[in-house]
Amino acid sequence: MAMDASLDRRFPCAADIERAALRRMPKFIRDYVFCGMGLGGGVRRNREALDAVRLMPRYLADADNIAFDTELFGQHYDAPFGVAPVGMGGLAWPRAAESLASAASRHNVPFAAATFTMASLESLRDHAQSCGWFQFYRPNIPEIEEDLLNRARTAGYDVLIVTVDVPSPMRRDHDIRNGFSVPPRFDLRTAFEIAACPAWAMAMAGSGFPVFENLVRYVPAGLGRDAAMAFLSDLVIGHITPEILSDLRARWSGKLVVKGILDPDEAVRCRDLGADGIIISNHGGRQLEAAPCASEMLPAIRAAVGTDFPLIADGGVRTGLDICRMLALGADFVLMGRPFYYGVAAMGEKGADHIMALFKEELRCVMGQLGCATLPDLRDRLIG
Numbered sequence: 001m002a003m004d005a006s007l008d009r010r011f012p013c014a015a016d017i018e019r020a021a022l023r024r025m026p027k028f029i030r031d032y033v034f035c036g037m038g039l040g041g042g043v044r045r046n047r048e049a050l051d052a053v054r055l056m057p058r059y060l061a062d063a064d065n066i067a068f069d070t071e072l073f074g075q076h077y078d079a080p081f082g083v084a085p086v087g088m089g090g091l092a093w094p095r096a097a098e099s100l101a102s103a104a105s106r107h108n109v110p111f112a113a114a115t116f117t118m119a120s121l122e123s124l125r126d127h128a129q130s131c132g133w134f135q136f137y138r139p140n141i142p143e144i145e146e147d148l149l150n151r152a153r154t155a156g157y158d159v160l161i162v163t164v165d166v167p168s169p170m171r172r173d174h175d176i177r178n179g180f181s182v183p184p185r186f187d188l189r190t191a192f193e194i195a196a197c198p199a200w201a202m203a204m205a206g207s208g209f210p211v212f213e214n215l216v217r218y219v220p221a222g223l224g225r226d227a228a229m230a231f232l233s234d235l236v237i238g239h240i241t242p243e244i245l246s247d248l249r250a251r252w253s254g255k256l257v258v259k260g261i262l263d264p265d266e267a268v269r270c271r272d273l274g275a276d277g278i279i280i281s282n283h284g285g286r287q288l289e290a291a292p293c294a295s296e297m298l299p300a301i302r303a304a305v306g307t308d309f310p311l312i313a314d315g316g317v318r319t320g321l322d323i324c325r326m327l328a329l330g331a332d333f334v335l336m337g338r339p340f341y342y343g344v345a346a347m348g349e350k351g352a353d354h355i356m357a358l359f360k361e362e363l364r365c366v367m368g369q370l371g372c373a374t375l376p377d378l379r380d381r382l383i384g
């Protein structure tokens, strides 16, 4: 899909889109989406580590016909990037997940629906079509676990992402300070923050404040807002042991991908347990603040798992150049979380198409500069 020229002039890069998006969201939502854990060290280092990756251009190499379409998990995609699972993404902008799922299908790139999505996994599969992946936080109540897996299977998802980096409850200072909840508590402070963002308020008023559409059916009747939120987060926080992974592997006949791996030995363990791939990720700096970045761990993980095991990486990727950096470091595929949701928050539904077209265009430009006609050519452009 071609880029919209007027949107391109207004928003020529993801940094501009991010600035516009953050201005349009009330502070308690902005903090939830933007901030990382603790002092924000994980978010900061995700960026710094990517900035430090340098690539060698080869101007005499033939890159007149650039192709970056690729195969992953038996499916052909138009570009080596996709939309990471973002829980409660519908708070950034109403129906953000639905807009991104539809755009992903038009652009033929993957869209990962989160367990904690504000839309049902069934409706997101309808929007994303065969580009839909489902991210699975494993419920610790067996009947709910079984039901969620069955729903994902019946909806037609093939790729199941099992997120393992939420083994214990986390304290997100900003959310605690803001009294963050769904639906929000309408005290003087949130009312003031919402009033300062009239476009967001109008859009929410038009569509109704989102609820946990995907999970609300599991909440015991009669629970109030805070108790329901506590029930849902307790439901999915828990240690995913190798035994649990093996069990999920045996029960899920589609592709199974483990998300949140950073240690090369654990990457090998996942491969040996039968995973079809892993997502190397520090959860966008939102879990352990001191965790390393995907870009730092990629070379060691690639060396440990061998050349054929699919590696997906995320964290801090904001440009086509960053996508090339991750691929040069050893990834087969790249995910981004915040930038896509910022796209919709900045521009509404058309922002989903714009940001996808933008990343494709940037990718084409950078590959041309590097003298890379195909994605595998990127592998020998890493300096150092």
Ligand SMILES: Cc1cc2nc3c(=O)[nH]c(=O)nc-3n(C[C@H](O)[C@H](O)[C@H](O)COP(=O)(O)O)c2cc1C
Residues within 6 Å of the ligand: 032, 033, 034, 046, 084, 085, 086, 087, 088, 114, 115, 116, 135, 163, 259, 281, 282, 283, 284, 285, 286, 314, 315, 316, 317, 335, 336, 337, 338, 339
């Ligand atoms: C607001 C927010 C919510 C997220 N929710 C989830 C989630 O529910 N499940 C999950 O596996 N990862 C979740 N992530 C992590 C993303 O899947 C991804 O790893 C991360 O956003 C990548 O970093 P980036 O935002 O810098 O691209 C979330 C990230 C953000 C920003």
